[in-house]
Amino acid sequence: EPEVTQTPSHQVTQMGQEVILRCVPISNHLYFYWYRQILGQKVEFLVSFYNNEISEKSEIFDDQFSVERPDGSNFTLKIRSTKLEDSAMYFCASSPIGGGLPNTGELFFGEGSRLTVL
Amino acid sequence: AQSVTQLDSHVSVSEGTPVLLRCNYSSSYSPSLFWYVQHPNKGLQLLLKYTSAATLVKGINGFEAEFKKSETSFHLTKPSAHMSDAAEYFCVVSGVRDMRFGAGTRLTVKP
Numbered sequence: 001e002p003e004v005t006q007t008p009s010h011q012v013t014q015m016g017q018e019v020i021l022r023c024v025p026i027s028n029h030l031y032f033y034w035y036r037q038i039l040g041q042k043v044e045f046l047v048s049f050y051n052n053e054i055s056e057k058s059e060i061f062d063d064q065f066s067v068e069r070p071d072g073s074n075f076t077l078k079i080r081s082t083k084l085e086d087s088a089m090y091f092c093a094s095s096p097i098g099g100g101l102p103n104t105g106e107l108f109f110g111e112g113s114r115l116t117v118l
Numbered sequence: 119a120q121s122v123t124q125l126d127s128h129v130s131v132s133e134g135t136p137v138l139l140r141c142n143y144s145s146s147y148s149p150s151l152f153w154y155v156q157h158p159n160k161g162l163q164l165l166l167k168y169t170s171a172a173t174l175v176k177g178i179n180g181f182e183a184e185f186k187k188s189e190t191s192f193h194l195t196k197p198s199a200h201m202s203d204a205a206e207y208f209c210v211v212s213g214v215r216d217m218r219f220g221a222g223t224r225l226t227v228k229p
Contacts (some may be wrong), residue, residue, distance in 0.1 A: 004161070043162075043208060043219035075179035091162060099217050106152070107213060111161035112215070 002026040002076060004110035012116045016081050021113045023075045023092030030035050032075045033093040034067065036060070043091065048099070049075065082117045089114050120145045120213040122192075124132045124220035127138055132228045137181075137196040139223045141209030144190065150194045150212035156222075157205045165207075168192060179203070 005024045013019050025032050034046040047057040049067055066078045075094075078085055089112045097105035125140040143149055153165040166177025173185040179202075183194045192209060204227045209220040 035219075041223050045213075045216040045218070048216055058216075093162075098215070099212065106164050106167060107162075108164075109154075109162035111159075 002098055002099045002108075004092055004094055006110035006113045007089075008113055009111070010114045010116070011118065014020055015084060015117055017088075019079045019082055019115060021077045021079075021090050021092075021115070023077070023094075023110055024073055025092070025094030026096075027073070029094035029096050029108070031055075031095040031098050031105075032069070033095075033099065034068075034077045034093055035091040035093065035109075036088040037091065037112075038085075038088040039055050046077075046090075050098070079115075082115075084117050087115055120147070120149060120211045120218050122151075122209045122211045122218060122220040124207075124209050124223050126223050127221065128224045128226065130228060131199045131219040133148055133201055134198050137194070137199045137203065137225065139194040139207050139209075139225065141192045141194065141220060142190050143192055143209070143211050151183075151185065152210040152212075152217070153177065153181070153194050154208045154219075156204045156208065161206065162167055165194070199225075201227050201229065203227055206220075 007022045032049040035045045045058050047061045048055045064080045091112045092110045093107040095105045095107050099107045121144045123142045151168045154162045166175045168175045168185045174183045181196045206222045210217050
């Protein structure tokens with residue numbers, strides 16, 4: 001069964017360092033997402049991506065964050081200069097159709113990348 | 119704006135007894151609602167979804183949920199809990215361009 005894969009499963013980094021989290025969405029999907037979950041808190045929407053551009057982003061997704069689909073298969077989240085509060089589980093998701101209204105489709109999630117910032 | 123409230127942060131049941139995980143939603147639109155499950159160290163897996171068809175939705179692993187517009191609820195139930203059901207459960211509502219998660223309910227199943 002096709003699945004979303006994420007690497008690394010766990011990354012430890014020093015504050016101020018750049019981090020790239022990688023995702024391989026399901027191959028025929030068109031919409032891509034990043035969510036994060038700080039330990040003990042809600043799963044929060046970060047950004048959605050469609051047709052090679054950001055379609056929606058939350059207030060969390062500031063200038064320190066960027067996303068890219070560099071080669072037609074990978075979907076990456078870059079944090080330019082990590083802060084302690086960026087420590088979280090980051091989930092990538094993909095969908096064949098949009099996950100918001102009006103074309104609500106199921107989002108398929110990866111197993112997450114745990115980022116620890118020291 | 120769309121949002122969901124999961125009324126219990128932790129539910130504990132004995133194996134073989136019914137499960138009820140409660141979710142209330144708020145939506146400006148006719149909502150689409152989902153339940154996802156997260157097992158330890160695993161990703162988020164869809165259990166079931168409601169998208170304005172039948173109000174009683176059946177999902178995987180014997181779970182089902184009923185959409186009640188009058189109560190703005192979408193509670194998740196299962197007649198008989200199994201040890202493997204122990205996990206975190208998220209109620210999710212579809213927003214305009216994203217999906218909004220509830221805070222989650224941790225289900226513990228005692229032998």
